[in-house]
Amino acid sequence: MPSRSETRVITAGLLREWALPVPSGGKQARGTVxxxxxxxxxxxxxxxxxxxALRAGAGVLQLAAAESTAAALSIQVPEAMVVGLPETADGAVAGRASQQLGELVAAADVVAVGPGLTDIDQTRELLRLVLDAADRQTALVLDAYALGALSHSPDLLVGSGRPAVLTPNLTEARHLLDREPGDDLDADAxxxxxxxxxxxxxxxxxxxxxxxxxxEESGDAGLGTSGSGDVRAGLLAGLLSRxxxxxxxxxxxxxxxxxxxQRLVPRYGRxxxxxxxxxxxxxxTLAAV
Structure with missing residues (x-):
């Protein structure tokens, strides 16, 4: 793997030398997201x-979302256990304490926070709830509004030793950096x-x-589409889970x-x-590596 100050291009060859774990046994061996x-x-x-996350290899999937959406989500994703969370009057997920959510966080191997959240203040409370409930070895993926919440409390992860990955887009990076990202995204990252x-x-x-x-240099313009970042965050969570x-x-x-x-380009264009x-x-894609 690269030494300090060296940035390596991600290729199939590099990844073959850095093979993913292939858990044996049942779904529990592939972790809970x-x-x-x-x-x-x-x-x-x-x-x-x-x-x-499931497509990337997670064994067990749990979804926690606004209570008004839980029934529909459970039908759309029958593979998952779906838990409804308290909502504010305008439909945001409320950050107030939830015993059930705390128990799920404590038992999970990976917790991804952020996809589809809409209220920064509520998200700050929700993120603190997750961090308080999570084991120190629980892997975290922070995305979307969770990154905005982190930018208001930049020391939440510092020195904690938690395995965590942040997945900002350019707007979220601006909040985290407290400035506009520059031309050198390697340096900004x-x-x-x-x-x-x-x-x-x-x-x-x-x-x-x-x-x-x-x-990674092969990403194209087609990835700049609604929901693409949510897919990337889930992919990460699934790989961490395994x-x-x-x-x-x-x-x-x-x-x-x-x-x-890239695999979709022949069917739909760039x-x-x-x-x-x-x-x-x-x-x-994972199997072809």
Whole structure:
């Protein structure tokens, strides 16, 4: 793996030398992923992230979303256990304490927080609830509004030793950096990794707090579509669940996300495919490496 200050391009050859764990046994050996998100008007984000986690190899999937969406989600994703969370009057997931959510977080191997959340203040409370309930060894994926919440409390992960991956887009990176991202996204990812003491995956630019870095260069314009980031976050969670380390999971997820999009180009062109269509491409993309 790369030394400090060196950024390596992610290729199939690099990943073959960094093979993913292949757990044996039943679904418990492949871990439990809990996705926390999904406000009243954005439940699809949790669906996309959750199914991506299963496609990446997670054994057990649990979804926690706004209570008004839980029944529909349970029908759309029959493979998952779905838990309804308290809502605010405008449909945001409320951050107040939930014993059931705390128990699910405590028992999960990976918790992904953020897809489909809509209220920054409620998300801050929800993120603190998750961190309080999670075991120190529980892997975390923070996406979307969870990253905005983290930007308001930048020391939440620092020094905790938690295995965590942040998946910002450029807007979220601006909040985390407190400035506009520059032309050198490798450097910006490295700065974020140091500042927040977590692995960072910024548009295919991956960095670790100790200065190692990778870059995925095959992603195309088609990935810039609604829900694509939710798929990437779920992919990461699924790889972590099956035993990958945070840096390894981030590199594999960036590659699988990009190549899954490439596989859709012959059918739909460079743009126009949907995030949900990425999901079925994940297993063959991973297997082809």
């Amino acid at each position: 809990l996705v926390v998100g999904g406000a009243r008007f954005t439940p699809g984000a949790v669906l996309l992230a959750g199914v991506a 490295a700065e974020l990794a140091r500042r927040y003491d977590a692995v960072v995956s910024l548009y295919g630019h991956i960095a670790t707090p100790d200065g190692r870095g990778w870059r 035993g990958a380390q945070p840096d390894q999971a981030a590199c594999w997820a960036a590659y699988a996300h990009a190549v899954s999009g 743009i126009g495919f949907l995030a949900r269509e990425l999901l079925d491409e994940i297993p063959p």
